[in-house]
Amino acid sequence: MARRWTRRLMTLADTLSMADFRVRAAVRLLPSPPDPDDPDTVPIGEFALLAPDRVPRAAAVLIGVVPREEPQLLFTLRAKHLKVHPGQVSFPGGKRETDDPSPLATALREANEEIGLDPALVTPLGYLDLYVTNSGFGVVGVVAEIDPSYVVRLEPSEVDDAFEVPLDFLMRPENHRVEMREWRGGLREVHHMPWRERHIWGVTAGMVRNLHERLYGR
Structure with a gap:
């Protein structure tokens, strides 16, 4: 079983329960994955750093919430x-393969390959905005609930x-930090969220921020 931290924090406005998360997810997440070819899709992340003619490569990650007494990511x-x-x-995830029928399929396949997560224990809840990375990937964040009985088998x-x-x-917004760093002669915004000995930063932290903005930011 993956390690989990049990330190008790004051709940976010007394609303951050799993039941409340499910309600917000149903209303505020995208019901279908963002289509990079749809002109109405507005990407977030580092798309401005890419060459205008560069087409992002498709990728997907699993943003899995575990419904314990204190919900975990x-x-x-x-x-x-x-x-x-x-x-x-x-997050578990990676590049979309040609035989993956959807971003959900990519996220589930990668999670199974990386940590042995059984797809049958995953319940999709919705999608985040398309996150474009400076390395040229268009990442779809698949938000899902993971049965707490899951067992990790690391690859x-x-x-x-x-x-x-x-x-x-x-x-909690107070735990979201932003730095401006030099990159290829310019500046780029980098999110980071230190937790104990772990340093959540870059694209992963940016997608956590997107999850916050969609569910609790407005």
Whole structure:
């Protein structure tokens, strides 16, 4: 079982229960995955850093909420030997394969490959906005509920750990930090949310921020 932190925090306006989360998700999340080819799709993230003619590659991640007494969000720690983003906190997920019929299928496949998550224990709740990364991926965040009985089986070639962080902590704006960093002669905005010895930052933190804005920010 993934490690989880049990420190008790004051609930977010006394509303951050799993029941309230489900209600907000049903009303405020996108009911279907954002289509990058749809002119009405407004991407977020680092799309402004890409060349205008560059088409983002499709990817998806699983943003899994575990309905414990204190709801938790599931993360992974990428393996330190990887060439791309080694040792970074992330959500289970990755590039969409040609035989993946949907972003949901991609997220479930990747979660199963990385941490052995049984797709039967995952209940989709909705989708976040399309998040474009400076590395050229258009990432669909699949928000879902994960049965707390799940068991982790790490794939060591991909991840070093899986762990949970209290949703209450992540949904508090005072825990959301932003830095401006130099990148290719310009400046880029970088989100980060330190939690204990874990450092949630970059795209992962940006997607957590998007989850907050959609469910609790307005």
